Amino acid sequence: MGSLLEAKNVTKIFGGGLFSKEEELIAVNDISINLEVENPKIIAIAGESGSGKTTLARLLLGLIDPNEGSVEYLGKNLKEMKGKVRRDFRREVQPIFQDPYGSYNPFYKVDHVLYSPIKNFKLASKGEEARNMVEKALELVGLVPSETLGRLPHQLSGGQRQRVMVARALLLQPRIILADEPVSAVDASLRATILDSVKKLNNDLGISVIYVTHDLTTAYQISDEIMILYKGVLKEAGPVEVVIKNPKHPYTQLLIDSIPQANPKLKWGKLDISETQELLDQPGIGWRDS
Amino acid sequence: MSTSDFKGLRVKDLKVYYDTPEGVVKAVDGISFSLVQGKRLALVGESGSGKSTLSMALMRLTRPPGRIADGNIFLDDVDILDLDVEEMRLSRLSEISLVPQGAMNSLNPVLKIKDQILDGLFDHQVSGDKKISKDEQKTRVSELLTAVELLPSVGDMYPHELSGGMKQRVAIAIATSMDPKVIVADEPTSALDVVVQRTVMQTLGRLQEGLEASIVLVGHDMGLVAQFADFVGVMYAGKMVELGPVNSVFEKPLHPYTRLLIRSLPTLENKEDFIGIPGLPPPLLNLPPGCTFCTRFDRENKNDPPWKEVSKDHWISECNVCSDIGK
Amino acid sequence: MTTSTYTETDWKIRYKKRFFNFLRYVRRNPSLGVGLGFLLSLFLFVVIGYAVYDTERFRPLKTGTDLAPFEYDSKKGRDGYPLGTDRQGRDVMSVMIVGVPLTIQIGLIAGIIGITVGTVLAFVAAYFGGWIDNIIRTVVDVGLTIPGILILILIAVNLQSGLTVTQMGLAVSAVAWVWPARTIRSQVLVMREQLYVEIARLSGTGAISIMFKEMLPNLAPYIGASFVGSVASAILASVGLEALGLGPFDSPTLGMTIYWNIQFSSILHGMWWWFGPPIVVLAIIFVGLFLITAGLDEWSNPRLRKRV
Numbered sequence: 029m030g031s032l033l034e035a036k037n038v039t040k041i042f043g044g045g046l047f048s049k050e051e052e053l054i055a056v057n058d059i060s061i062n063l064e065v066e067n068p069k070i071i072a073i074a075g076e077s078g079s080g081k082t083t084l085a086r087l088l089l090g091l092i093d094p095n096e097g098s099v100e101y102l103g104k105n106l107k108e109m110k111g112k113v114r115r116d117f118r119r120e121v122q123p124i125f126q127d128p129y130g131s132y133n134p135f136y137k138v139d140h141v142l143y144s145p146i147k148n149f150k151l152a153s154k155g156e157e158a159r160n161m162v163e164k165a166l167e168l169v170g171l172v173p174s175e176t177l178g179r180l181p182h183q184l185s186g187g188q189r190q191r192v193m194v195a196r197a198l199l200l201q202p203r204i205i206l207a208d209e210p211v212s213a214v215d216a217s218l219r220a221t222i223l224d225s226v227k228k229l230n231n232d233l234g235i236s237v238i239y240v241t242h243d244l245t246t247a248y249q250i251s252d253e254i255m256i257l258y259k260g261v262l263k264e265a266g267p268v269e270v271v272i273k274n275p276k277h278p279y280t281q282l283l284i285d286s287i288p289q290a291n292p293k294l295k296w297g298k299l300d301i302s303e304t305q306e307l308l309d310q311p312g313i314g315w316r317d318s
Numbered sequence: 319m320s321t322s323d324f325k326g327l328r329v330k331d332l333k334v335y336y337d338t339p340e341g342v343v344k345a346v347d348g349i350s351f352s353l354v355q356g357k358r359l360a361l362v363g364e365s366g367s368g369k370s371t372l373s374m375a376l377m378r379l380t381r382p383p384g385r386i387a388d389g390n391i392f393l394d395d396v397d398i399l400d401l402d403v404e405e406m407r408l409s410r411l412s413e414i415s416l417v418p419q420g421a422m423n424s425l426n427p428v429l430k431i432k433d434q435i436l437d438g439l440f441d442h443q444v445s446g447d448k449k450i451s452k453d454e455q456k457t458r459v460s461e462l463l464t465a466v467e468l469l470p471s472v473g474d475m476y477p478h479e480l481s482g483g484m485k486q487r488v489a490i491a492i493a494t495s496m497d498p499k500v501i502v503a504d505e506p507t508s509a510l511d512v513v514v515q516r517t518v519m520q521t522l523g524r525l526q527e528g529l530e531a532s533i534v535l536v537g538h539d540m541g542l543v544a545q546f547a548d549f550v551g552v553m554y555a556g557k558m559v560e561l562g563p564v565n566s567v568f569e570k571p572l573h574p575y576t577r578l579l580i581r582s583l584p585t586l587e588n589k590e591d592f593i594g595i596p597g598l599p600p601p602l603l604n605l606p607p608g609c610t611f612c613t614r615f616d617r618e619n620k621n622d623p624p625w626k627e628v629s630k631d632h633w634i635s636e637c638n639v640c641s642d643i644g645k
Numbered sequence: 646m647t648t649s650t651y652t653e654t655d656w657k658i659r660y661k662k663r664f665f666n667f668l669r670y671v672r673r674n675p676s677l678g679v680g681l682g683f684l685l686s687l688f689l690f691v692v693i694g695y696a697v698y699d700t701e702r703f704r705p706l707k708t709g710t711d712l713a714p715f716e717y718d719s720k721k722g723r724d725g726y727p728l729g730t731d732r733q734g735r736d737v738m739s740v741m742i743v744g745v746p747l748t749i750q751i752g753l754i755a756g757i758i759g760i761t762v763g764t765v766l767a768f769v770a771a772y773f774g775g776w777i778d779n780i781i782r783t784v785v786d787v788g789l790t791i792p793g794i795l796i797l798i799l800i801a802v803n804l805q806s807g808l809t810v811t812q813m814g815l816a817v818s819a820v821a822w823v824w825p826a827r828t829i830r831s832q833v834l835v836m837r838e839q840l841y842v843e844i845a846r847l848s849g850t851g852a853i854s855i856m857f858k859e860m861l862p863n864l865a866p867y868i869g870a871s872f873v874g875s876v877a878s879a880i881l882a883s884v885g886l887e888a889l890g891l892g893p894f895d896s897p898t899l900g901m902t903i904y905w906n907i908q909f910s911s912i913l914h915g916m917w918w919w920f921g922p923p924i925v926v927l928a929i930i931f932v933g934l935f936l937i938t939a940g941l942d943e944w945s946n947p948r949l950r951k952r953v
Contacts (some may be wrong), residue, residue: 078483089847118847130840135862139843148849154593186365187600216538220582220594242512247542249584272586284476284515288541292564296516296545296584339669 029067031103032236033088033121033204040083040099044132056085057260058097061238063204065102068236072247072268075257084257085208085240089123110255117217118235119149122202124226132181138192139177142166145200165195165244169225179232187218192259194225198233208240222252248272256280258308266316278307321559325394327376327414327500327532332389334368334375335565337382345371347556350625351633353532353549357500358523358541360535360564363553366599370419373504373536373555377416378406384594393499411438412496417522418507421489425477432459432473442496462491465528467521483514490522497529505537520544540583544568548633552576555600555610562632573634574643575611581644583628587607609637670944677940683933687745687926702726702736703743703897706803711733714918724853729918737898742920744897747810748880749930751898754814755879759821771833785826793820797882803911807906808893811887817879822876825871832867836860861902866945870938877934884927899923921926 040056051253057080060299061071075081076243081127087099090106099106099116109117125131132141145151152158163173183188190210197205207226211219224245229235241247247254255265256279264277275281284300334346348370353359363369374380376391378398390397392414400408410416418424428432450458460470466487466569477485480539486506493501503522507515526533535547544564545551545583551561552575560573571577597614609619623637671678694700702708709720714729728737770781800816801808836842837860845859861868886892887900888907902923906912911919 077511091843115849119851125840125844127840131844133841133845133859133863141841141848143850144740144845144850148851156405157440188598215583216540217364217579218593220584223584224591224594244512245584245586248586252638282513284586285585286513288516288539290540290544290568290580291585292544292568292580295522311689339673 031100032063033064034062035060035084035088035094036100037238038084038087038094038158040080040087040092040098043097044278054260056080056094057077058282059084059255059257059260059262060097061088061255063236063238066308067293068203068230068234069249069252070230070237071238072241072251072254073240073257074241074244074247076111078259079257080260081240081242081257082208083260085123085206085238087252088238089121089206090117114160115125115217117143120202121204122197122208122219122307124193124197124205124207125208125217128186128193128213129181131193132189134181137178138184138189141144141192142177142199145196149200151200155231163259164197165199166192167197168181168198168228176200185213185218187222190214190218190222191225195220196230198229200256201233202235202312204236205234206238206240206245210239211246226250243291244272244283246310256283261283263312263317265312266318271318277313278310282308324392325356327353327534328390329376330373330390330392331376332375332391333387334371334380334384335387336384338603341604342548344556345564345602347605348389349553349558351543351551351558351561353500353534355532356441356527356530357506357549358526358533358535358547359549360537360547360574361551361553362538362540362543363560364521364538364575364599366482366555366602367553368602369536369538369553370504370555373416373502373534376500376502376534377414379416390524391634408442411493411498412442413498413501414502415493415496415498417486417493417503420509421486422568425485425488427477430473430478431463431475431477433490434488435459435462435473435495436494438492441603458495461584463488465494465525467517470560477623481514482510483518484511486518487521490518490525494531498531500534501532503527503536507538507542515542540580549641552579555605557610557635558633559611559635560633562629564632566629566632572628572632574645576642577644600617609635609640612637612640615619615640615643674940676936676943680933680936680938683929683936687929687933691742691746694738694796698738698742699736700739700743703734704738705733708734708736711916713916716739717877721899724937727734728922729916731905731911731916731919734906737919737922740902741926744899744902744923747896747925748899750810751814751817751883752876752880753822754811755817755883756872756876758815758818759875759879760868762818762822763825763871763875764829764868766822767829768833768860770826771830771837772852772856772860782830783828785823785830788820788823790825793823793882794885796820796824797886798891799891801886806845809892810893810896811914813883813893813898816883817882817886820882821875826867827873828871829864829868833860836863864911868940870941870945873934873938873941877931879936880927880930880934 037058037060038056039054039058042055043051044054063069063071073081073084087094090099093107101121102115106117132138135302142165143158146158146161162177166173166176169193171188176184176188176192184192205252209224210226213221223246226237226239230237239251251268253266254268254271256263256271256277258279264271264275264280271280272284277286281299286296288296324561328348332343332346332349332449336343336345345608350371351359361369361372367433371380371384375386380386386399391399395644398409398414401409403582420579423595436459437621439450439458460471463470463472465589468487470486481489507518507520507531519542535543537543547564549562550564551558552577560567560571560576567576571580582594600613608621609623617639619639622636625633626636628636661929671681675876697755708726708824709718710731711732712718712725714727715725716729717725726736726738728741730736766781770778781791796822797816841860842855845855850859857930883892883953884900884903887898888903890904892901892904894901906920
């Protein structure tokens, strides 16, 4: 139906150019994604370091511009957005970053990160209304407001800080949440709770989620669809059950084979595939349905 | 059992405390385990469990305000805590060595790789001996690099010319350069991509078997543990709660924390609801005595749970009050 | 639920707690403690001096001339002065009591103006980048290469007639803003890349708010250390100018005292009570300020901040 956020054949190149000594790096090479207005999904963008997934995320957030192709929100090109339209976009597409400590200004209590957008986007007219919004959002992510508000960032655990970030994203009632490695820096036992909140955002509130990660296991658990990136190129994409259970591209197969599963009976490294560059550089097979 | 028979690493009731202005933090509070020579032990825990403190203590690299408050660390029949400073310095690398976390940052950026490998070797020469000849140096460096599956030409490169995986392999080469008895690996692959992680761990494993050395792998990735280790010790709030063969612990975890931990791990087998562990790991400052895990679930056991061997080589911290959680 | 009302005792308890926390921190940071101690002792010296001593005697010819400490003043018929007098009849003790705050005042005026101008320029340049940054950066870099003393001499010579202490301060401030502008700009450049700044931007916070509310509070210790450094260099510059004879002639600032010392060859005459005190006091000021800078530096280091 209507497209919500769409990247159309975006390419992003760093360095290079006539006067630069640096070699040209094609961080993102001709990639397209489409999030629809109806049917909000969770799409995972998976890849290792250097795959271009973070650059793609920043392109989607409008923090950088593509060299080729375009990113459109509700049909409008991000590059051309100004004023109110751009502010609306900023409000409706919210990030959750990987670093649960750096996301907070150490000078302020964690309340700051929650009340600040309410004030800037004028989401509540009175202090009491704002407080209700904040408390409700915290409860939705499983935090107790009286134990969380009024604390300085270093007084909360990494998992709590990350959950406050999810609450913040909720507060703004965005249409899309872009989560960049939201649980990598968090303890294993807390990851489940955070990912659960993210899944609830999609199920209960109809928010589309783009989940950028290198961890295929969590990607499998919460996403509907998955895109596998390698060196800026899309190698394979499709419904997550199909791609993970029956990978077709050699790179995907290699990735899945290398995952250390928490079950001593399922050994890794069973594939005899050696990392010959040719196999991995094989062109992507695009989106599959089965 | 007579101490002179045992070959391997034996830790007895080790305690490492930190003296902070707010009080004593008992980061490691009475840990015991035995690791037979040639086997792989993984120590897992989350933040605040004490595992990094433990790995530093095994190398006697604890820095103030931390101190080793009590206990023994036996390497074969020698308690390394009894050695004097010079003897310990010589033992590091030759008897017990460390593959540090984030080796990419522990390599000296202005020295060539071969100089960093030789650095440790030179340091351990008994004074008065003639220096190793240039030819022997070259051969040794080649051997070590080949053993970690790097080309000998890497020796002439600088760290910034290498990838993350290659740097980690260099760190492994340095750690095994003197054929140590025990290798302590502190989250050796945490910064690496999944494919590189597997190949580096496989290299480490092959080397370790070749040297018939023991490995103590410290980390929080249960998946890595399942794939790599023979034994696993689960740490919580400075104490060990379960220790046993990897197959038994994963199949039938006996301590509630292990049970909940394994259950919270996502798998690739089927999509299911997430079950995290409720509550928070406890702050380590001024911990009350008794079972710490109980307090996470609003239960109480004021007596320190005993450390018991419930089946062959399988030990748990047995607390009756919380043992049913997660069943 | 989240608002709380403070009773009066709560406030008192909070401030007492903050004070003791500060003292405990000072114990862990000896540089800061000793530095503050030095300055505090000078402060007490001045305050007590004004309270108990006759400070009018800093003017020339208010006493007999050339008297050693405690030597009998035949002209006034009294038992002498603790630090003796100089060759123009100034009571050296009065000179010190009056002079110390004057010199420090020059340092403060120049320091405050310097830091304020420097900080504003630094923030504007670093945050907005582009051509604004280029212009400011060029001006600052050129300013750094011109010897400050030249500019100061030019200014001082032109203001010669009846130069007051305040004018002295303003003159030095003309060069005091350059170095802070440069160093604070680097800090802001780093801070601009922090994740929380990006999140503030994505939360709709405007540029000015980001500068004042997000970045400035975190830079406060660094700016504080810069300020203390500025004050120290301003004092040094002013003493240099005054020693050359380009200072406020009617005021007994430390630098002017040194000037008179030079004019009257006090060292050759062995008048240790006249050249000694200003040198000792200047040493205390500089060492004290330096230690405070070192202490503040340690505090603003992020590695340490996480502990506190």
